[in-house]
Amino acid sequence: MFHFSNIVRTKGDPKIVEGGPSLKQPADQLARALGWFSIGLGVVELFAPRRVTHTLGMEGHETLVRTFGVREIVAGIMSLSVDKNAGLWARVGGDGLDAAALLSGLTADNPKKGNIALALLMVGGIAVLDYRAAQDTKPQRPPRDARRKLYPNRSGFPKGIESARTAARQIAAHAKTNEVKQGDERRVP
């Protein structure tokens, strides 16, 4: 990507000669891939629900598929954001809902139950990836009850806070006196 931006960079500005290591981990790449997959699947579910229900032999459930589509898009956007961990856990939950919905269609009289079984297998595989990515992208923030260093001696005032306050008060008093004097002078006819 930087090769492209090097082209548009102002002449004379530094250009990258050799790239350093990236902060991105494989789990971040996986989260990104799952995010885009989620958005893609969501768009199909939202705009072509009949095709989905027909493939699965679950006609009549178009509204449910559309709802799932919206859920997929939201989870996908979250997975691509800085809060990707929340997005990935939302996807794990969504996988559960998908599996439950598919199981409800796995009846003896459904002529497309083979497709449902295949879809269940896919949901299972994706769920494993979602779970793995969610585990690996856990925020690194220390827990609330973690021991933290405190800085009670860092006042920033080498002469002490009281000295700073006193100096400020003296300046304010001096300014006030000047104001009063100037006011008196103005009142003189």
Added chain:
Amino acid sequence: MKALVWHGKEDIRCDTVTDPEIQDPRDAIIKVTSCAICGSDLHLFHNFIPGMLPGDIMGHETMGEVVEVGSGVDGKLKKGDRIVVPFTIICGECDQCKRGNFSVCETTNRKRHLADKVFGHTTAGLFGYTHLTGGYPGGQAEYLRVPFADATHIKVPPGIPDEQLLFLSDIFPTGWQAAAQCDIEPTDTVAIWGCGPVGQMAIRSAILLGANQVIAIDCLPERLSMAEAGGATTINFETESVVERLQELTDGRGPEKCIDCVGMEAHVMPSLPDTLLDRAKQMVMAESDRPHVLREMIYVCRPGGIISVAGVYSGLSDMLPMGAFMNKGLTMRTGQTHVNRWTDDLLRRIEEGEIDPSFVITHTVPLAQGPEMYQVFRDKRDSCVKVVLKP
């Protein structure tokens, strides 16, 4: 040279890049001796502020030694001079610079057509801070080209360590302006939201400007302890109600002056539903900022009071209580700080030992460790408040 380079959301790398060159007679090149990661760099790290391109060098808190000057610098700088580089690039000649409004210099944004479109009018060029403000390479690097160097510098004397001077580049004058534009009076209570580096500077500035009481609001124990050390009464917003505590501490009147040192990435908490909604909208790009602090300040500020905004906002903020703002007769003052307006006074205060801004530094590491320090600073790991990088 080595430099910290933006490659995308949450992806900053220590790359090898070509050395900067003199591009204009008014340029100078400095060898960077110290630079720092600013809280607003995290907005770029998260890609919340538009206009970054892969390959952009980060950093706008920098100081160093002049190693080369252009022919138009007119003797104002020479090789070997020690300078702090203000994050705002200024020409010193335009109408705004002459008025002291340096952060809205009309000359230095070399991509002003973008700023004109987005903000209505251009603001000053900034180092390492998106192409909306000129796309100038930043100072988290071994060398930095300083455009308009004859005006864009703060000459500093030898004998004072970098750590005491470096923050003249941004956070000290930012905190100072935040307090100064409150017109603090000796009877005033000043409430400051956010105890990050700018908040800490604002606390000290409010004390030096004579506030009767300074109240600092945050949720991190290390930052609250540092705020208390600086003379503030503290409120932990995770364990107590900010509005109730402020009312208590001001006998029900509300603070006369409120300072926002948080900006567009306010803390998100289930107990504050507006923050959840803001985060959701920000995620789908329906809102660029999370202005919880602005809402709270407008609600709690004493009628007739002043709201000072030092925290960075990038675009659109929803649901601001304009009814309360108008009916309470509040005044809001904002802006990137006009660094050079304040630095003569602040440098004198440092030299006289009135204040030592190095109190805020918690981590000093080599430049190459910069990328991981972005993560440590963002996640508040290891009680991190301020990171200084040594190229």
